[in-house]
Amino acid sequence: MSFKKDLRLLVKPYYLINILLSVSYIIAKRLPVICNYIFAQDGCEFDGRETQILFFLITVVMIRTRKTGSVTMINYLTSSFMYTKGANLILWFYADVRMGILYAFIFILFALVLPEPMYQGPENVIYLRGANGLQEELQRDTRMVWLVAFYTAWNPACVTFAPIFSELSAEYALENFKFGKVDVGRHPDAAAKYHVSDASTSKQLPTLILFKDGKEVERRPYADHKGKLVKFLFSLDNVKAAFDLNNIYSDCKKNPIKRKEKKLLKAE
Numbered sequence: 001m002s003f004k005k006d007l008r009l010l011v012k013p014y015y016l017i018n019i020l021l022s023v024s025y026i027i028a029k030r031l032p033v034i035c036n037y038i039f040a041q042d043g044c045e046f047d048g049r050e051t052q053i054l055f056f057l058i059t060v061v062m063i064r065t066r067k068t069g070s071v072t073m074i075n076y077l078t079s080s081f082m083y084t085k086g087a088n089l090i091l092w093f094y095a096d097v098r099m100g101i102l103y104a105f106i107f108i109l110f111a112l113v114l115p116e117p118m119y120q121g122p123e124n125v126i127y128l129r130g131a132n133g134l135q136e137e138l139q140r141d142t143r144m145v146w147l148v149a150f151y152t153a154w155n156p157a158c159v160t161f162a163p164i165f166s167e168l169s170a171e172y173a174l175e176n177f178k179f180g181k182v183d184v185g186r187h188p189d190a191a192a193k194y195h196v197s198d199a200s201t202s203k204q205l206p207t208l209i210l211f212k213d214g215k216e217v218e219r220r221p222y223a224d225h226k227g228k229l230v231k232f233l234f235s236l237d238n239v240k241a242a243f244d245l246n247n248i249y250s251d252c253k254k255n256p257i258k259r260k261e262k263k264l265l266k267a268e
Contacts (some may be wrong), residue, residue, distance in 0.1 A: 009074055014114045019077070021107065022084035025091040039095060050091060057087040075160045078116065116159065123166035124173035126180045130187030134180065142214040143257065145177045145248055150196045150207040152185035158206045161234045168236070172245050177252040203229050210243050218243055
């Protein structure tokens with residue numbers, strides 16, 4: 001996603017409100033007009049405890065957003081909102097319990113009425129129903145190449161990766177090169193069959209698996225020879241390179257399924 005696209009997204013209410021909530025305490029504390037009214041004090045400076053909380057917040061945001069594989073401004077913001085708003089909640093409660101309760105109410109209210117904007121661009125993705133649904137598609141015609149994303153709706157890294165996967169499907173999908181998605185939160189049987197952890201602390205979400213001839217040939221992230229998971233940043237360019245999508249697309253386009261074979265497949 002380009003920087004210009006990021007800027008266009010920032011004007012949407014979801015991002016504007018969340019940015020405001022994320023810096024609300026700093027603004028209230030540093031602006032004398034607001035500070036004197038809310039905190040009823042002349043010196044609008046952070047005390048030692050507030051400074052500690054803010055430094056801790058900066059550290060956590062930097063670490064956690066890198067772990068989720070965030071690579072654009074919008075991705076960084078989306079990944080950090082939960083931590084920044086949590087820190088603001090603590091700061092408001094620390095300053096005044098009543099203000100903390102009010103902030104918590106606003107926090108929850110906007111979370112309900114302003115969900116994160118979903119990707120609305122073109123996509124060519126087939127949503128599969130669990131392990132059986134995926135297995136049926138793989139066995140329907142083993143000449144088909146499949147790139148399948150295993151995800152959950154609640155995982156921030158999966159949410160961040162969703163528009164990237166949609167863009168890839170719109171660019172590369174062919175009649176013999178399919179893009180599929182399996183929600184392992186709703187279909188834990190798929191998670192078990194393909195060894196993808198769906199736990200809240202899982203480092204395997206999302207997981208991308210490439211299937212050729214009905215069998216897995218590549219996945220990200222993957223475990224090394226010691227069984228340790230190798231970190232992977234799910235950016236557009238990284239996915240293209242890791243799965244060699246340009247060459248797969250070229251090979252599939254050179255070897256399309258013939259019309260007679262297509263009719264036989266539909267009849268089956």
